[in-house]
Amino acid sequence: MASVASKDGPVTLHFQDITRVAGETIQGHVELNVALAQGDSLEQLRIKFKGTIHSRIVAQTGKAAIAYHSTIMLFHTKLPLWSRGAAFPEPGTDILVFPFEFTLPKKLPPAFHCSATSRSATIGYSLEVVGERAGFYRTSRRIRRLISVVPAASQSQLLAKETLTRGWNGPWREITLEEKVRQGLWGNYSHAYLTVPDMSSYPIATAIPFKFRVQTETKPMRASDHSVDKPGKRLFPAPPAMSSDVKLILRRRAEIRVPPRTHHVEDEYPLEGSLGDVKRVAAVHQIVEEPEWIPMPGEKDEKGRGVWRRAINFEFTISIPYAPTCSTEILDWHYILRFIVPFPGLGNNLELEVPIHLDPGSACPPPPIGIAGSSTLTYADVLPAGPPPPMLDLPPYPTYFIPEGSSG
Structure with a gap:
């Protein structure tokens, strides 16, 4: 089963949309069209992996409603992929390929979401590709993908x-x-x-x-x-x-x-x-x-x-x-x-x-062989036998994403 592609301007993310298990090494790759990146004023490209638990309760105080939040950061990792002038594509193509892999922590709660009037809570996991653009008024290119995660079964x-x-x-x-x-x-x-x-x-x-x-x-x-x-x-x-x-x-x-x-x-x-x-x-x-x-x-x-x-x-x-x-x-x-x-x-x-x-009912799969995006066939392209089935109560986009400021 091939990876699913998401695109924003000159940046394309290839990542398999399946349920993952805590402790699993996930892979994919990012493609950058350098010719389009130059015209788009793209300066840097990086990828982030993030997991949080977030709860929110709105309390009525007199005539004012005040929202109270509590957040637990499970992990937050940033990996640089490319910067302008650091790498160039092979002759005859405008595409650079950046394989990535990330190992989820072994002890993680399952992805989850619930909400009702004046209250909500989410356990969310994501990867995000961020392309920074030159210019004060230019917004960054972003590709966000939620990751369905379950704990590893004993x-x-x-x-x-x-x-x-x-x-x-x-x-x-x-x-x-x-x-x-x-x-x-x-x-x-x-x-x-x-x-x-x-x-x-x-x-x-x-x-x-x-x-x-x-x-x-x-x-x-x-x-x-x-x-x-x-x-x-x-x-x-x-x-x-x-x-x-x-x-x-x-x-x-x-x-x-x-x-x-x-x-x-x-x-x-x-x-x-x-x-x-x-x-x-x-x-x-x-x-x-x-x-x-x-x-x-x-x-x-x-x-x-x-x-x-x-x-x-x-x-x-x-x-x-x-x-x-x-x-x-x-x-x-x-x-x-x-x-x-x-x-x-x-x-x-x-x-x-x-x-x-x-x-939970799934074991953590063994580490993949090879690097995703290379010519070697990898876990990102062929699923192991019996991958965990998708869960039905995943966080809805964009509820899970908590603002971190413009820097991304």
């Missing part, structure tokens, strides 16, 4: 991912919820049973198997007086008829700190190919159980009273492509899975919330 985290990828054969853990749902004055029980692999945490962007069972019981009645379901009218409370009737939402709660102030941001994301996805119902395997008559204590036959018990089982996998759970000095976040089973009536929904800790 050996135990890689083993957990491999175990899930091969098909889970380990122990399971069950989480249960029992609630009464009411129709008028009658209370009828509904149950939710969630079964998950018995792991303390789960790798991102990896298929995790889930089993979700919804079981309901009617109010006490005589079986001879009430069939289980009449055409067009099911006995209350009826379990969901299909997977799209149940909602599964990933909730993320972030805590933003600009000492001594603290605010929270909550976001919710649907999970494709799971419960509630009307476009991919077939991705969920469902089994409807036959209704079961449960006599009341002391009753022995259909002439006595009892309840109808009904249940539906869903089996599916979910892959969560969001930043791993993380905690820093001024920003942290965690996730919760919300299962919502709707029933008629106000306040009757059955809601099961399960905290889920997400881990």
Whole structure:
């Protein structure tokens, strides 16, 4: 896969737009059209690599709104590439090529962004090519590229991912919820049973198997007086008829700190190919159980009273492509899975919330061979097997970039 090019005037950046792992050596190259650079009054060319954590909280003081900021610099490196008169292209071409490489620090939090009214936070990584131009009123040429970064997975985290990828054969853990749902004055029980692999945490962007069972019981009645379901009218409370009737939402709660102030941001994301996805119902395997008559204590036959018990089982996998759970000095976040089973009536929904800790799932790749931009084939041109998948909550441009002054 070839590198992606970005251009500003005589300067072109070639850099592969993929998710990177902390500790990885990244490569690319910059092309400079010297003939165009002379006409553009370009004097110097350099590249910067930067990583920051930034939090922002706006507080209302009387009639004035004051913005408070807190920034942690993770790294900031500048490398010179070219200055006027220092190098010239080969005869027959106007192009100079400047390969570059940079090794990310080994301990980095994942790229991340969240925002709400009066508060926001970002963990952002970037490279920026800066071409300074002569003249007081001339702005510099700039090419900025965000870099998606995830922490490197430990050996135990890689083993957990491999175990899930091969098909889970380990122990399971069950989480249960029992609630009464009411129709008028009658209370009828509904149950939710969630079964998950018995792991303390789960790798991102990896298929995790889930089993979700919804079981309901009617109010006490005589079986001879009430069939289980009449055409067009099911006995209350009826379990969901299909997977799209149940909602599964990933909730993320972030805590933003600009000492001594603290605010929270909550976001919710649907999970494709799971419960509630009307476009991919077939991705969920469902089994409807036959209704079961449960006599009341002391009753022995259909002439006595009892309840109808009904249940539906869903089996599916979910892959969560969001930043791993993380905690820093001024920003942290965690996730919760919300299962919502709707029933008629106000306040009757059955809601099961399960905290889920997400881990990185990719090892740091070995150093590349050769220099990007040379004739040797390198990592910048051919990706290693199984590159980390892109995350969906990257910082939006240009939110991440914090002004540093005109010098760049």
